[in-house]
Amino acid sequence: MRFSARTPKWVKDEFEAISAESSSDIQEILRKVLDAPSDLSGPVWRGLEKRAMQHRLGSLGKLDVLANSVRKGLRPRVGDALLSPKEKLAKANRLARAAKEFAEAWRDIGPLTHGQVAITLGGRVGMAASEMLGLIEPYASRWRERKLGDDTVCASERVLLDEAFRRIDVVADAVAEGAKVWARTKAPLDKPNHQNADRLWFIRVVTESFVYHFASPMREEVAALTKIWFGDSKLTANTLSEIASVEDAEAVRWPSRLSQKRPPSK
Numbered sequence: 001m002r003f004s005a006r007t008p009k010w011v012k013d014e015f016e017a018i019s020a021e022s023s024s025d026i027q028e029i030l031r032k033v034l035d036a037p038s039d040l041s042g043p044v045w046r047g048l049e050k051r052a053m054q055h056r057l058g059s060l061g062k063l064d065v066l067a068n069s070v071r072k073g074l075r076p077r078v079g080d081a082l083l084s085p086k087e088k089l090a091k092a093n094r095l096a097r098a099a100k101e102f103a104e105a106w107r108d109i110g111p112l113t114h115g116q117v118a119i120t121l122g123g124r125v126g127m128a129a130s131e132m133l134g135l136i137e138p139y140a141s142r143w144r145e146r147k148l149g150d151d152t153v154c155a156s157e158r159v160l161l162d163e164a165f166r167r168i169d170v171v172a173d174a175v176a177e178g179a180k181v182w183a184r185t186k187a188p189l190d191k192p193n194h195q196n197a198d199r200l201w202f203i204r205v206v207t208e209s210f211v212y213h214f215a216s217p218m219r220e221e222v223a224a225l226t227k228i229w230f231g232d233s234k235l236t237a238n239t240l241s242e243i244a245s246v247e248d249a250e251a252v253r254w255p256s257r258l259s260q261k262r263p264p265s266k
Contacts, residue, residue, distance in 0.1 A: 001031065006038050008045050014063045026067040032228060033066070040224045047221040051214040069209035070225060073202035077192070081201060081252070085187040092183030096176045103172035128165065188251040199230045201252070203240060208249035217246060 001019070003012050015034070019027055033041055048062045080088050133139040188204070189197055203226055210218040219237030222244070226235055 029067045029070050036228045043220045043224045054215045065213045069206045073205035081188040088187045092179045096179035099172045099176035103169040106169040186251045203244045207244045
């Protein structure tokens with residue numbers, strides 16, 4: 001890799017250190033920033049240089065954070081990132097109603113007939129329990145080796161799963177409550193079908209990642225990265241603070257970070 005004379009030494013050192021072990025897409029992302037005009041790459045390098053890592057996973061360095069943040073921002077949107085707030089609320093309410101109705105219907109059968117229902121559905125319940133165990137380690141490996149029947153621990157797990165299916169109304173109640181909680185969470189995007197929705201998603205994902213790792217939304221750096229990947233625009237640090245506050249970034253935050261203390265929004 002040939003570096004520009006303006007590339008900081010720490011960037012060269014980190015790139016050389018990780019290039020042999022990182023995936024091709026990570027290297028491609030870093031090369032794109034390295035090859036960008038100095039008015040775009042410069043703010044990124046200067047911003048990263050003065051930041052201290054707040055959360056580190058193993059030997060993860062600043063260029064790793066940069067590349068992985070961009071990669072996450074460029075991934076296709078999924079789940080409720082494709083839904084408007086109105087659509088999300090409608091789907092959450094539908095799920096809550098359906099789960100609650102199922103729970104009530106199950107209880108309406110009555111405790112005296114649950115045994116008959118269990119017998120009638122026993123084959124299906126057993127199949128479902130086996131399939132669930134087939135997705136969980138270490139049971140999945142034993143399932144592939146056809147050793148589940150000889151494993152007392154697995155047998156105990158099957159009993160627990162079978163009992164859970166017998167009390168499926170309790171599970172349905174939990175699904176209904178979970179759907180209500182989901183309905184109250186903010187939708188990641190107000191207009192997921194807007195022509196600039198993918199760009200806004202990128203901005204908020206990268207902002208969230210920088211807040212997590214560097215305790216700062218790093219507006220100028222995110223604006224520069226957005227221009228590198230989405231072309232010239234009038235985006236500035238000030239406009240990013242309006243369309244991608246830390247509160248907005250929370251809507252794209254990964255589940256493992258939900259318990260993290262929220263930093264200032266600007």
